[in-house]
Amino acid sequence: MKLYHAPASPFVRKVMVLLNEAKAADRVTLVPASGSPLDPGTMPVVRNPLGKIPALERADGPTLYDSRVITRYLDDLLQAHLYPAAPRLWDTLTIEATGDGIAEAAVLMRYEMHVRPEASRSPAWADAQWQKIARALAALEERWISHLSGPLDMGQVAVACALGYLDFRHADRDWRSANPGLAAWYAAIDARQSMRATAPDA
Numbered sequence: 153m154k155l156y157h158a159p160a161s162p163f164v165r166k167v168m169v170l171l172n173e174a175k176a177a178d179r180v181t182l183v184p185a186s187g188s189p190l191d192p193g194t195m196p197v198v199r200n201p202l203g204k205i206p207a208l209e210r211a212d213g214p215t216l217y218d219s220r221v222i223t224r225y226l227d228d229l230l231q232a233h234l235y236p237a238a239p240r241l242w243d244t245l246t247i248e249a250t251g252d253g254i255a256e257a258a259v260l261m262r263y264e265m266h267v268r269p270e271a272s273r274s275p276a277w278a279d280a281q282w283q284k285i286a287r288a289l290a291a292l293e294e295r296w297i298s299h300l301s302g303p304l305d306m307g308q309v310a311v312a313c314a315l316g317y318l319d320f321r322h323a324d325r326d327w328r329s330a331n332p333g334l335a336a337w338y339a340a341i342d343a344r345q346s347m348r349a350t351a352p353d354a
């Protein structure tokens with residue numbers, strides 16, 4: 153299998169963390185890809201018409217895309233057991249969507265302030281994205297710490313990858329000060345081998 157990959161992407165990182173947790177990183181060949189909404193660059197647009205990564209090329213079926221589709225597929229293929237049975241599954245999927253939503257808003261902020269031409273950038277629009285992130289972090293802090301502290305699942309992985317991306321691209325926003333419980337949880341999960349092996353890079 154070929155995984156279209158960039159070391160800065162929190163969505164690619166989710167897939168890489170799953171592969172590391174399943175001790176199966178050698179099952180995929182990494183294909184470097186880079187681009188943005190303004191310039192698809194080397195993004196696999198033929199494999200994923202949306203021009204986004206991750207995308208997983210398979211020998212025996214169409215290319216899979218959107219990180220959540222890829223992680224469900226690999227979890228099944230590798231029997232990684234990172235999606236629990238219902239009813240716990242519904243909490244896991246909601247937390248995964250929250251982590252992905254944080255990462256999506258954070259990537260949009262990055263594109264707005266670093267990719268969009270300087271004259272048309274909107275700091276107010278970027279701040280509005282940060283308000284979504286702040287609300288999502290508060291929800292994790294107030295409602296989900298107990299689930300996050302349970303057996304490892306893809307909800308936890310998605311949140312951990314999103315927080316790693318906040319540190320990587322938006323360290324000035326200091327997400328920890330308003331969310332001490334989440335900060336303590338993140339310090340522990342970030343020490344896992346699967347997280348250390350996949351830390352973002354420019």
Ligand code: 99T
Nearest residue numbers: 160161163188189203204205206218219220
């Ligand atoms: O939007 C684009 O044209 C290119 N962007 C991407 O491919 C980003 C890379 S993170 N990936 C996604 O937006 C995937 C989102 C999708 N819902 C999923 O797979 O879960 C790049 C971050 C950075 O360089 O700072």
